[in-house]
Amino acid sequence: MQLLKDKIKTEGIVLSNNVLKVDSFLNHQMDPVLMMEMGKEFARRFQDKKITKVLTIESSGIAPGLMAALELNVPLVFARKQKSLTLTDNLFVEKVHSFTKQVTNDVTVSRKFLTAEDHVLVIDDFLANGEAAFGLARICEQAGATVAGVGIVIEKSFQPGRSKLVEAGYRVESLARIASLDNGQAQFVE
Ligand code: G4P
Ligand code: NA
Ligand code: NA
Numbered sequence: 001m002q003l004l005k006d007k008i009k010t011e012g013i014v015l016s017n018n019v020l021k022v023d024s025f026l027n028h029q030m031d032p033v034l035m036m037e038m039g040k041e042f043a044r045r046f047q048d049k050k051i052t053k054v055l056t057i058e059s060s061g062i063a064p065g066l067m068a069a070l071e072l073n074v075p076l077v078f079a080r081k082q083k084s085l086t087l088t089d090n091l092f093v094e095k096v097h098s099f100t101k102q103v104t105n106d107v108t109v110s111r112k113f114l115t116a117e118d119h120v121l122v123i124d125d126f127l128a129n130g131e132a133a134f135g136l137a138r139i140c141e142q143a144g145a146t147v148a149g150v151g152i153v154i155e156k157s158f159q160p161g162r163s164k165l166v167e168a169g170y171r172v173e174s175l176a177r178i179a180s181l182d183n184g185q186a187q188f189v190e
Contacts, residue, residue, distance in 0.1 A: 001038065001041050001176060003034060004153070004154075004175050004176045005188055007031070008186055014181045014184045016181070018181060019100070020154065020181055022154065026063075026064075026153065027125065035063050035064060036067055038064050038068075038153060039064065039066075039070055040067075040071050041175055042071070042072075042123065042175075043068055043072045046072070046121050046151065046173070047072075050119050050148070051072050051074055051119050052074055052117065052118045052119045053069075053075055053076075053114065053118045053119070053120050053145075054066075054069040054074060054075070054076045054120070054121045054122075054123055055078075055109070055121070055123070055136050055139070056078050056124060057079045057081065057096075057132055057136060060124075060126075061078065064123055064151075068123055075113075077109060079109045079135075079136060080107070080108050080109075083106070085108065090111050091108040091110060092108065092109045092111060092114065092143060093107070094135045094136075095135070096131050096134075096135035097131055098131060099128070107132075107135045107136070109143075114139065114140065118145035119145070120147055121148055121150075121151055122140070122151070123152075123153075124152055124153070125152075125153045126152070126153070126156070127150075127165075128156050128161055129161050130160065130165050133161065133170075134164070134168075137150075137170065147170060149171040149172070149173060150165055150170050150171065151174075152173070152175070153176065154174070154176050154178065155174035155176065155178065156178050157178060157189050158181075162177075177189035177190075
C-alpha cells in the first residue's frame, strides 16, 4: 500500500536492524485518514472471505482492526493482555510470548464473542515472530471458529512470522512488507 510505505519513509524511525518506530501515525499518535484507508484495503483484500468478525489484540491493533471491521460491516473484538489469570471460566485464554519485549502474557477473549459460526479476520499492527497472530488463531480454534486470514499493517519480512503463518496454512496480507532495516533505512519487499 503506497500511502503507508510513503508514511513509513517520511516518518518512520529505524531504531536498530530490527525495530521500526512509527509513533507518529500508528503506535502513539494516530493518523485517522491513513487508518481509514488501511481499513478499506484490508476489506478489499478479504472481501471474498465472508468475514463475520475482526479479531485483534490491545492496544495498537485496535485502530486498524476497527477500521477494517467498519468497512466489512462486522464487529471488532480485541483480545486483552494480562499478566496472569485465575478466574478464566468465561474466557478463551492463550499464552503469548513476546521476543521483542521479553514478556509472556495471558491473552483472553470472552466466550460470548467468538463462536463456531464465525469466519474471523485476524488483524495486528506488526508481524515479527508471529506469536501474537498465532495466539489469536489458537483462540479462534478454541472457539471452533474459522480463521479466514491474517491482515498486518507492517510486516518485518526478515523475521520468521510470515513464513510460519503461511506454512501453517493461513493467508497473510500485509499492507507494508519490510525486507530490511539495515543501515538505518527501511527497504521494502519487491
Ligand atoms: P510477534 O507477535 O510477531 O511475535 O511480535 P513480538 O512479540 O516481537 O512483538 C511484541 C510487541 O512489539 C507487539 O506490540 C508488536 O506490535 C511490537 N513490535 C514488534 N516489532 C516492532 C517494531 O519493529 N516496531 C514497533 N513499533 N513495534 C514492534 P505489543 O506489545 O502488542 O504492544 P501494543 O503496541 O500493541 O500495545
Ligand atoms: Na505494537
Ligand atoms: Na501489536
